[in-house]
Amino acid sequence: MTWLDAGEGYEITLGEGGRVVARRAGGRELKTVPKALRDHPEVDRLKQLSEWLDRHADACVAQVDAWMVSSLPVPVELIVRVWPDEAWRAALRDVAVVGDDPDEVGFLRDVSADGGLKVVDLDGETVRLAPRTVTLPHPVLLPDLEDVREFAAELGLTQRVEQIHRATWLRPEKPHAETATEVREYAGGKYASRFGLAARATALGYRVSGGYATLRIRDGGRTTEASVWIGEPYWDGESETGALQWHDEDGRAVRLNELGPVAWSEGMRMAAALYAGRTIEEGGEA
Structure with missing residues (x-):
């Protein structure tokens, strides 16, 4: 983010973690925001922006989680459109996706210039995926889930949405009583x-x-x-x-x-x- 003029010879911006940081114009960052700037309107606006960005990031994660839990088909075009947004990209990167073939699972890494998805398949190959929609399968639906987890660990993948390492329960094979609810x-x-x-x-x-x-x-x-x-x-x-x-x-x-x-x-x-x-x-x- 660019530096904003805050008067008094200071400039401010949003730093890591959404923290407001200040510096003398063109100089080094200061450890704390000077007392003279703490009530400055620009500082207040940056704080509000930081809070909005946090809410936006949480909303993106919640939406991707909802797609995953429901295994809803998600248009590839939609993923490509939101990918430039850092919050959406963080929520979507490394999620397991499935295209037309339910047995072909890949981890979403990027989008391609021609409107497809770049995924790493379970053979470690980066391939292009371009069906009309993809699903983000719930882990209980993934075949060989333990193998998928091991492969993700080998690649060092980190998911913002709890998917492949989500705790799962399998319904007992032994049937319950017919009327049990x-x-x-x-x-x-x-x-x-x-x-x-x-x-x-x-x-x-x-x-x-x-x-x-x-x-x-x-x-x-x-x-x-x-x-x-x-x-x-x-x-x-x-x-x-x-x-x-x-x-x-x-x-x-x-x-x-x-x-x-x-x-x-x-x-x-x-x-x-x-x-x-x-x-x-x-x-x-x-």
């Missing part, structure tokens, strides 16, 4: 207050509605809502996690045997994350 594996996680449990759910990105922490999941064209009971909204005493359930768009409970792999994995991920924040009594199991 809930999982209690992560029930009973005690918290000192319902507020603390709700705050953890919100901090993890889950929606709190009534007495539940919820998550909408699109899996194979079907949308379900996973929910974990966290206690009555205005209860100010101790609370604990309840059972995990899934409901369809009409509010009907979905049987466990009818759930897709992504819905199961993401629901279990939410329940496990809430349970992990429980109060551990002295001498209890971690």
Whole structure:
């Protein structure tokens, strides 16, 4: 970013991490912004810009995460258009993508001048990918996930969006009872207050509605809502996690045997994350 005139013989700009830095005109950067500039309108505008850039970066990561969790088809043209934006580029770089062939996985590294994507395939070759759309597959859908993870480690890839190293749960091969609609594996996680449990759910990105922490999941064209009971909204005493359930768009409970792999994995991920924040009594199991 260019240096801006702040008067009094000073110039200011945004430095690393969105921090406002100052210097004497044409000189070296100062360790701190001089007191005379701290209330300067240009300094305030740069701070507001920094806050907006942070929100924008978070929004880009959230959008790419939503594409990935839902395995939604994303137009290649859209990726090419947003790529020059540093925040979008950081969110998209190194994500695993799949084109027309679901078995051909590659890591997105760049876009090409002719409107395609440059990806590194699992043979370590950089290839051009130019279908109309690509998907950013949920890791539970990736074949040979452990091999993909090892390959990514060898390449030193770092993902802003938690994808290939995302915690996953596979639905047990042994069928559940035909009428089973809930999982209690992560029930009973005690918290000192319902507020603390709700705050953890919100901090993890889950929606709190009534007495539940919820998550909408699109899996194979079907949308379900996973929910974990966290206690009555205005209860100010101790609370604990309840059972995990899934409901369809009409509010009907979905049987466990009818759930897709992504819905199961993401629901279990939410329940496990809430349970992990429980109060551990002295001498209890971690």
